[in-house]
Amino acid sequence: MNITRMHGAGGTVMQKLIKETILGNLENTKIEGGIGLESLDDASTIPIGDKEIVFTVDGHTVHPIFFPGGDIGRISVCGTVNDLSVMGAKPVALSLSIVLPEGFDIEKLDKIMKSINEACKEAGVAIITGDTKVSNVDDIIISSAGIGIVDSGKAVRDCGMKEGDVIIVSGNIGEHGLTILLSREGFEFESELKSDVAPVNGLVQSVLNAGFEINAMKDPTRGGLADSLNEMAEKSDLGILIHEDKIPISDEVQAIGEALGIDPLTVANEGKVVMSVKEKDSEKILEILTAHPLGKNAKIIGNVTSEHKGVLMETIVGKRIVDTPMGDPIPRVC
Amino acid sequence: MNITRMHGAGGTVMQKLIKETILGNLENTKIEGGIGLESLDDASTIPIGDKEIVFTVDGHTVHPIFFPGGDIGRISVCGTVNDLSVMGAKPVALSLSIVLPEGFDIEKLDKIMKSINEACKEAGVAIITGDTKVSNVDDIIISSAGIGIVDSGKAVRDCGMKEGDVIIVSGNIGEHGLTILLSREGFEFESELKSDVAPVNGLVQSVLNAGFEINAMKDPTRGGLADSLNEMAEKSDLGILIHEDKIPISDEVQAIGEALGIDPLTVANEGKVVMSVKEKDSEKILEILTAHPLGKNAKIIGNVTSEHKGVLMETIVGKRIVDTPMGDPIPRVC
Numbered sequence: 001m002n003i004t005r006m007h008g009a010g011g012t013v014m015q016k017l018i019k020e021t022i023l024g025n026l027e028n029t030k031i032e033g034g035i036g037l038e039s040l041d042d043a044s045t046i047p048i049g050d051k052e053i054v055f056t057v058d059g060h061t062v063h064p065i066f067f068p069g070g071d072i073g074r075i076s077v078c079g080t081v082n083d084l085s086v087m088g089a090k091p092v093a094l095s096l097s098i099v100l101p102e103g104f105d106i107e108k109l110d111k112i113m114k115s116i117n118e119a120c121k122e123a124g125v126a127i128i129t130g131d132t133k134v135s136n137v138d139d140i141i142i143s144s145a146g147i148g149i150v151d152s153g154k155a156v157r158d159c160g161m162k163e164g165d166v167i168i169v170s171g172n173i174g175e176h177g178l179t180i181l182l183s184r185e186g187f188e189f190e191s192e193l194k195s196d197v198a199p200v201n202g203l204v205q206s207v208l209n210a211g212f213e214i215n216a217m218k219d220p221t222r223g224g225l226a227d228s229l230n231e232m233a234e235k236s237d238l239g240i241l242i243h244e245d246k247i248p249i250s251d252e253v254q255a256i257g258e259a260l261g262i263d264p265l266t267v268a269n270e271g272k273v274v275m276s277v278k279e280k281d282s283e284k285i286l287e288i289l290t291a292h293p294l295g296k297n298a299k300i301i302g303n304v305t306s307e308h309k310g311v312l313m314e315t316i317v318g319k320r321i322v323d324t325p326m327g328d329p330i331p332r333v334c
Numbered sequence: 335m336n337i338t339r340m341h342g343a344g345g346t347v348m349q350k351l352i353k354e355t356i357l358g359n360l361e362n363t364k365i366e367g368g369i370g371l372e373s374l375d376d377a378s379t380i381p382i383g384d385k386e387i388v389f390t391v392d393g394h395t396v397h398p399i400f401f402p403g404g405d406i407g408r409i410s411v412c413g414t415v416n417d418l419s420v421m422g423a424k425p426v427a428l429s430l431s432i433v434l435p436e437g438f439d440i441e442k443l444d445k446i447m448k449s450i451n452e453a454c455k456e457a458g459v460a461i462i463t464g465d466t467k468v469s470n471v472d473d474i475i476i477s478s479a480g481i482g483i484v485d486s487g488k489a490v491r492d493c494g495m496k497e498g499d500v501i502i503v504s505g506n507i508g509e510h511g512l513t514i515l516l517s518r519e520g521f522e523f524e525s526e527l528k529s530d531v532a533p534v535n536g537l538v539q540s541v542l543n544a545g546f547e548i549n550a551m552k553d554p555t556r557g558g559l560a561d562s563l564n565e566m567a568e569k570s571d572l573g574i575l576i577h578e579d580k581i582p583i584s585d586e587v588q589a590i591g592e593a594l595g596i597d598p599l600t601v602a603n604e605g606k607v608v609m610s611v612k613e614k615d616s617e618k619i620l621e622i623l624t625a626h627p628l629g630k631n632a633k634i635i636g637n638v639t640s641e642h643k644g645v646l647m648e649t650i651v652g653k654r655i656v657d658t659p660m661g662d663p664i665p666r667v668c
């Protein structure tokens with residue numbers, strides 16, 4: 001069997017590869033008392049004193065590397081900060097492993113580093129270690145690992161949904177993925193669309209600092225909201241019912257998705273979170289989110305139920321199943 | 335200006351790129367009380383309670399990916415473990431960011447994962463997080479970040495050499511780099527040579543656990559011993575005098591180096607350390623090292639002096655300067 005694009009696309013095909021070939025071969029995947037790799041959560045943890053070190057990594061091969069709303073540098077910081085954020089952690093420091101092709105213009109690297117610097121300042125994190133290689137790659141690749149800190153036992157899992165919880169999405173979906181697609185050669189759409197790439201740690205902390213609990217949380221990146229909701233439902237052994245008319249989505253994304261035959265539910269976001277919270281807290285949490293610049297379009301989109309497994313969506317023509325996508329429809333989206 | 339192979343080769347050309355384009359653009363590079371990126375040491379640190387989190391990363395683009403003595407999986411674990419080890423830290427957990435080309439044989443990935451698993455068991459570390467992408471690369475790339483722990487203030491720096499210190503190398507140099515070169519197509523040398531790739535944490539800890547201080551330490555990877563010694567000398571603002579006849583090197587490496595016109599002093603090692611220790615401790619430390627399987631060829635190779643700056647080598651025809659190489663002579667060596 002050979003690797004296809006789908007093995008890097010964040011859906012069922014990739015999950016199978018990770019479970020069988022990666023996890024299946026590893027014996028040491030967990031530090032005693034921490035969250036291990038087998039949880040396949042957004043990050044894992046290492047207990048230390050009365051804290052846990054939260055650790056995650058993302059590699060970035062986005063094409064093109066500069067696009068409306070961001071670039072590969074900004075994604076490298078935000079992607080990693082966001083995986084730490086949805087664990088409820090305070091992001092602290094990142095590493096920066098860069099692979100460059102021969103002939104790469106150093107001016108472009110300079111521009112990317114400036115963007116990394118801006119994103120780091122926005123998120124309040126530092127780049128404290130890195131590595132640089134030159135190889136046969138068609139464009140720059142950046143892998144950024146990240147360290148965050150959370151109080152012992154306070155990490156937010158993706159498996160923690162409770163029956164009766166309410167599902168909130170922090171804003172309009174599908175913008176990153178469609179921006180990437182449209183910014184490729186050959187697409188001549190007139191569009192104002194730009195990527196939502198942003199660090200969500202401030203947004204998430206505004207909810208946690210107000211004293212609210214979040215039962216489960218993810219950043220809906222590759223595979224989009226459809227993938228994240230399914231993962232939360234499956235890991236929590238519960239079902240989710242969402243309402244199509246409540247999902248925050250711009251008219252433009254809706255129209256472009258329809259024109260291209262791409263379901264925005266399956267498309268990557270880079271500045272969004274989806275959370276499962278107690279019903280009784282949900283309106284107050286929504287208020288906090290909508291008061292934040294990154295959460296102004298936040299919406300309650302559904303609720304958690306034990307009446308079915310998986311994800312169902314109420315539409316004008318009745319309920320339909322929202323499956324885990326095989327993979328994100330847009331290759332090299334992040 | 336465009337990127338050349340030399341920008342990824344670990345010598346002066348890469349150092350300039352890192353200082354100017356990478357470090358030069360970053361404002362947040364240090365966590366208060368820790369060792370920051372501007373130290374350009376093997377890893378950086380984050381204070382937490384009475385400990386420091388030690389954080390490092392290496393990307394790996396070695397070609398070929400399987401070679402005598404190891405493979406890209408083993409290097410990915412050992413490279414990161416070794417950067418933590420030479421900081422005096424106990425390596426704890428690694429991340430694994432993989433980029434695969436389309437068409438890559440999943441059997442090969444399986445073999446690499448098995449090798450990663452073995453190396454993790456050898457080093458006593460766990461893989462707790464990862465990421466998988468598919469992109470236009472000519473072969474698999476693995477970037478592994480690592481977390482280690484050290485007691486507050488106990489991290490071993492590369493800038494800590496003291497006048498009168500003795501320099502010890504833990505074993506025969508040049509084996510990794512020349513193995514990689516010989517295992518490439520077109521080289522028809524009959525050779526028993528294999529890479530030294532190994533996790534050195536046990537070796538280093540055997541010295542520290544015996545209560546000895548190490549004033550400065552590095553793993554002589556890209557750019558070899560010549561690069562590491564120069565970095566230690568420059569950062570410590572002292573000079574090093576080494577003796578050619580004391581440098582541990584196998585006859586085979588010597589012969590191959592001469593045949594190919596490559597100086598083994600500038601070639602990458604993946605299972606060695608070089609340390610600067612008090613003269614009075616040096617014989618005892620040497621004993622400890624030589625008692626360990628990875629240190630059996632350890633040697634005292636020279637000493638630290640304030641009489642000159644940089645690195646000088648005593649040879650049969652007098653002293654010569656050992657410069658920082660522009661870069662490792664073997665591209666894609668790790």
Ligand SMILES: Nc1ncnc2c1ncn2[C@@H]1O[C@H](COP(=O)(O)OP(=O)(O)OP(=O)(O)O)[C@@H](O)[C@H]1O
Pocket residue numbers: 010018022037039040041042043057058079083221222430431432461462463464465466
């Ligand atoms: N190469 C790998 N080695 C070890 N674990 C991996 C690897 N690839 C993915 N994983 C693990 O699989 C899980 C899912 O990974 P994935 O990359 O989809 O998560 P994510 O970072 O939240 O999403 P995205 O990468 O789209 O931002 C995570 O727990 C991750 O640590």
Ligand SMILES: Nc1ncnc2c1ncn2[C@@H]1O[C@H](COP(=O)(O)OP(=O)(O)OP(=O)(O)O)[C@@H](O)[C@H]1O
Pocket residue numbers: 096097098127128129130131132344352356371373374375376377391392413417555556
């Ligand atoms: N892309 C980068 N971003 C930030 N820091 C970097 C980057 N590349 C290298 N550095 C920093 O520069 C210093 C030297 O890096 P280098 O990779 O040579 O160290 P090393 O890992 O000890 O050597 P090797 O990679 O050969 O094993 C380190 O402090 C490293 O953190």
Ligand SMILES: [Mg+2]
Pocket residue numbers: 042082083218219221
């Ligand atoms: Mg995530």
Ligand SMILES: [Mg+2]
Pocket residue numbers: 057058079080083221
């Ligand atoms: Mg991620």
Ligand SMILES: [Mg+2]
Pocket residue numbers: 130131132391392393
């Ligand atoms: Mg490195």
Ligand SMILES: [Mg+2]
Pocket residue numbers: 376416417552553555
């Ligand atoms: Mg090093």
Ligand SMILES: [Mg+2]
Pocket residue numbers: 391392413414417555
């Ligand atoms: Mg290294």
Ligand SMILES: [Mg+2]
Pocket residue numbers: 057058059464465466
């Ligand atoms: Mg990921």
